[in-house]
Each structure stands twice: as structure tokens, then as C-alpha cells.
Amino acid sequence: MTPKLPGPRGAKPGADHSQDSYLPEHGNGGYRVEHYDLDLEYRITSNRLGGKATITAVAGQALSRFSLDLGRFRVQDVRVDGWPAKHLQRGHKLFIKPQRPIDDGDTFRVDIRYSGTPLPISGRWGDIGWDELTDGVLVASQPNGAPSWFPCDDQPAAKATYRVALTVASAYAVLVTGDLVSKWRGAGATSWVYERREPTSPYLMSVQIGRYEMMELAAPGPIKQRAAIPPRLRAGAAYDLGRHDEIMATMQRYFGPYPFKEYVLVVADDELDDPIEAQGMAIFGANHIDGKRTHERLVVHELAHQWFGNSLTVADWRHIWLNEGFATYAEWLWSEVSGGLPADTLAAQWHGYLAVSAAGIRVVDPGVDAMFDPAVYKRGALTLHALRKKVGAGSFFPMVRAWVAEHQHATVTSEDFRAHAQRFSREPLDGLFKEWLDTPALPPLPR
Incomplete structure (x- = not known):
């Protein structure tokens, strides 16, 4: 028989569970x-x-x-x-x-x-x-x-x-x-x-062990940008990651100073379905290096998570659109400034895709089974694009930079973001957020 530890005298209910609504069995109280x-x-x-x-x-x-x-x-x-x-x-x-x-x-x-x-x-x-x-x-x-x-x-x-x-x-x-x-x-x-040294969530701590060579992604400066690469992939990685310093500069222009001292991009010598971020790090598979910059948008996406997800971390997994919506929108912003399709065009394309292929989803609380659904990513980005159209770029980007600065290394919620955005708009934003975040039906794309 398994021994049983006595219950906590005077402890609050649920001390062995977290307050996270999606994964209460992970995390603890007290x-x-x-x-x-x-x-x-x-x-x-x-x-x-x-x-x-x-x-x-x-x-x-x-x-x-x-x-x-x-x-x-x-x-x-x-x-x-x-x-x-x-x-x-x-x-x-x-x-x-x-x-x-x-x-x-x-x-x-x-x-x-x-x-x-x-x-x-x-x-x-x-x-x-x-x-x-x-x-x-x-x-x-x-x-x-x-x-x-x-x-x-x-x-x-x-x-x-x-x-x-x-x-x-x-x-x-x-x-x-x-x-x-x-x-x-x-x-x-x-x-x-x-x-x-920066406050970090356990899921964002990472260990990578391999036969790696280090490659500099930028000239010496205040932010160390390096890649850990299998030797056989060095030539392809040099081209695929060749614009990383430009990407970093673009993200800082839109989002504010990079929140950590270093950034390490690790390319494992195995294939991975998707890259993933850690604190000050992103991990890619060998299949994401092809010498053609095919996956550069993913490089942008994972770097953007250093601001949205890592420095600003959701207080509860139901707010995950704040991570993935911003990281997806960062892809569109980079496309716009690097000679690709403008954000307006990408927003229209993804709006059309969601209109015919995605079931209705409440972005603000998609449910644990849908928290990594592509609709959360794309509709989260569309929410930000709709907000940009509503308040204008002259207010939108200062709002984003202030959001990052005021909550650096802290936790955030959707309610926090709504209140923050309202400070930068002369018009009420309740209707916009209700349509894009709270309502399953996809609203029309703003012009």
C-alpha cells in the first residue's frame, strides 16, 4: 500500500494544484x-x-x-x-x-x-x-x-x-x-x-546538448546573437540566418529594446515538426535549414517570443493569444519591411483562409484542446491588425512598446491588454475586442 502523507493543517484547498485553468494538475499552491x-x-x-x-x-x-x-x-x-x-x-x-x-x-x-x-x-x-x-x-x-x-x-x-x-x-x-x-x-x-537572472517560467528553461559549432549572427554589440549549428549545416545556416541582425533591429524598432543580454538559436541535428522558444533561446530542426531562407518567418516568430511569451508571460494558458498573436504579427511586420507582402495583404489572405476553413473560436479562451490551434495564432494577429487600423500606426506602435516596457519580466492577461490599449485610443475599444476576441464568429476585416 502506498503511504499517505497527512493533509496540510490549515492549508487552503487546492494547495497541490495551480491556479491555471487549463492545466491545474501542473503547478502548485501555497x-x-x-x-x-x-x-x-x-x-x-x-x-x-x-x-x-x-x-x-x-x-x-x-x-x-x-x-x-x-x-x-x-x-x-x-x-x-x-x-x-x-x-x-x-x-x-x-x-x-x-x-x-x-x-x-x-x-x-x-x-x-x-x-x-x-x-x-x-x-x-x-x-x-x-x-x-x-x-x-x-x-x-x-x-x-x-x-x-x-x-x-x-x-x-x-x-x-x-x-x-x-x-x-x-x-x-x-x-x-x-x-x-x-x-x-x-x-x-x-x-x-x-x-x-531574469524571472523565468519553468517551461522556458532549456538544455541543449550536441556536437555544435558556434556561429555569430551579428557583429559584437550589446546583445550577443549566436547560433549553435551542426558542422554539416554551417553553409546553409550562414545564408538562412544571414539577416538575423536586421530582424533583431526591426523587432526592437517595433517592440522596444530586446529584453535579455543574449539570444542563442540552436539547430538540432535531427528534424523537428516546429521550432520552439525558450528564454533567450530558440530551437530549430535540421529541416528548417535549407540555404534558401524558406523558414525565415519562423526565425522572426521565435525571436518575437522573447518579448511576447518570455519577458511578458501569460498568467494563465487561456491567454495564449497574447504570445502567439504577437509573434505571428511580427512575421507580417518583417515581411512588410523586408520586401515581402505587406501586412494588409497577409491579413486579407489569412482572413479569407479562416473564413472558409476554421471553426469559430473564442480567441480569449479557446479551451485547452485548441490552445495551439492555428486559428488562435492567425486570429490573434488579425486582432492586432484590426487594432492597428482602429487607432492608427502612430498610436499602435507606441502602445505596443509601452505594453512591453510596463510589464517587462512580469505576467499579463487579456484583461490587462484591453485596459492598456484603451489608454492609447480616443474611441472605445470594447466593441473591437468583443468582436475579435470574445465572439466565435469571424468579424469582417477592417479596411
Whole structure:
């Protein structure tokens, strides 16, 4: 029989669940993580991960027990403030009962030693998280794959800072979201230490391990722009990513200063269905490099997520249009300035496509099964285009830059955006947002 940890004395209901309306089983209540310190060792040949996680958190209520999200690892030891703590694993939850209750407002430390085979989290979107490549590792955790490699409070609003030390065989390069602060080589293995100082959601932390060469994407400047490329793809990548500095400059002109110190674009030596963003990083497949710039719009899309999704993170997954609508609209803006189709034309094309091919969807709350539906992306972008037409470009882009600046490294909601946009319009915007966000039927395209 599985032992049962006593329930929390005086705890609020749902302390083992997040407040996210779409994925309440991921994330936890009762506390707020401030910092993760991860010391990890990975053996590529056996796909074995082990190490220690030290988590610093602040209690938001009196806690006699609490939980974290963690995949199917073997947990050898758990300590709270240095004292051994009872623990129980059930599914992807790690339940912890400290020796002494934690008072509301107290800062506490959790040390967890664990090891095992890191496996992606399986679900409605397939396998998400830590994944083996043919020769290396890829971590793409959106929306719920972070527990596949470290214990965490896995919900988008749970931003924290990080230190990640990872030791692997020296033949491999290691890239972790954050700034590389040290690296030392031992007998056959190298330890890489990265720090992520900006508040970051667990799903946006990423590890990439492979036989990569580094390629500069821009001249030395305030923002480091680099790509990690398999040697065989270097020539094609040099052309496909050759306009990256121009793309960065365009995004900054429209959205404001890039919110991090670095940007690393990783091209895995395997094929991927879709690229995905992490904090200060984007991950592409070898199939996205063809020497013809076929997938340049995706390069733009993932870079735009550094503003929308990473710096400004949705407080709840139902607001995902704020990530994907802006990233899709960034594609249209780049097309307009780089000699491609203007945004007006692309808006008309996608409006026509949605009119005949997409079922009605409430963009503001599409439901968990439709949160990654293309209609959320395209209709989200059309919402922004309609808003641009309504208020004029002279107000729209200052509104966007202010949106980014005022909410940097914080969480946002659709309600926040509506209120913010209204500040930049002399006319009421309630009708526009009701038509484009709240109503399933597709409204006419504004002229």
C-alpha cells in the first residue's frame, strides 16, 4: 500500500494544484519559488540524469506539507531547511512533509537529490520536455515539460531565477538558457554553469546538448546573437540566418529594446515538426535549414517570443493569444519591411483562409484542446491588425512598446491588454475586442 502523507493543517484547498485553468494538475499552491539552483550530471550513452536541486521559496500560507512537479525519477533524499523531510511520489507530483510546519511568509529551502532516466512528459501534445536526439539532447518544455528534468512549480506565472550547472562528456557542447558564467574541463567531462537572472517560467528553461559549432549572427554589440549549428549545416545556416541582425533591429524598432543580454538559436541535428522558444533561446530542426531562407518567418516568430511569451508571460494558458498573436504579427511586420507582402495583404489572405476553413473560436479562451490551434495564432494577429487600423500606426506602435516596457519580466492577461490599449485610443475599444476576441464568429476585416 502506498503511504499517505497527512493533509496540510490549515492549508487552503487546492494547495497541490495551480491556479491555471487549463492545466491545474501542473503547478502548485501555497508558496512562491524565488530561485532554483541545479547541480546536474548527465550521461549521454545511458541517458542517465542525476543531481541535486536546491529551491528557495516563500510560503504564501501556513504549510504543513507542499508539493512540487517532478517526473519519474528516483528521489534519494529531501530536506527542508536542512532537516530530513518525508516525501511521497505519485504520478508527476512530489509531496513533501517537513519536520516543522512553515509559517505564512517564511522563506524556506528545499534540497532534493534525484536520479534516473529523464523522459518527456506525455500528453495531448505528444512528448514534451527532455528528449534524446540521435546524438545529444533537446529540451522543449512548452507547456508542461519542465518536470521531465527538474523539480519545479510548473505553471507559467511561477517565474524565478536560476543557476544550472551541468556536467557532460567533453565531446559535447552544452547550452542552457542564461549567461555562461563558468566552464571547466575534468577527466573526460566538462562542467558548464549558467545563470538566468531574469524571472523565468519553468517551461522556458532549456538544455541543449550536441556536437555544435558556434556561429555569430551579428557583429559584437550589446546583445550577443549566436547560433549553435551542426558542422554539416554551417553553409546553409550562414545564408538562412544571414539577416538575423536586421530582424533583431526591426523587432526592437517595433517592440522596444530586446529584453535579455543574449539570444542563442540552436539547430538540432535531427528534424523537428516546429521550432520552439525558450528564454533567450530558440530551437530549430535540421529541416528548417535549407540555404534558401524558406523558414525565415519562423526565425522572426521565435525571436518575437522573447518579448511576447518570455519577458511578458501569460498568467494563465487561456491567454495564449497574447504570445502567439504577437509573434505571428511580427512575421507580417518583417515581411512588410523586408520586401515581402505587406501586412494588409497577409491579413486579407489569412482572413479569407479562416473564413472558409476554421471553426469559430473564442480567441480569449479557446479551451485547452485548441490552445495551439492555428486559428488562435492567425486570429490573434488579425486582432492586432484590426487594432492597428482602429487607432492608427502612430498610436499602435507606441502602445505596443509601452505594453512591453510596463510589464517587462512580469505576467499579463487579456484583461490587462484591453485596459492598456484603451489608454492609447480616443474611441472605445470594447466593441473591437468583443468582436475579435470574445465572439466565435469571424468579424469582417477592417479596411
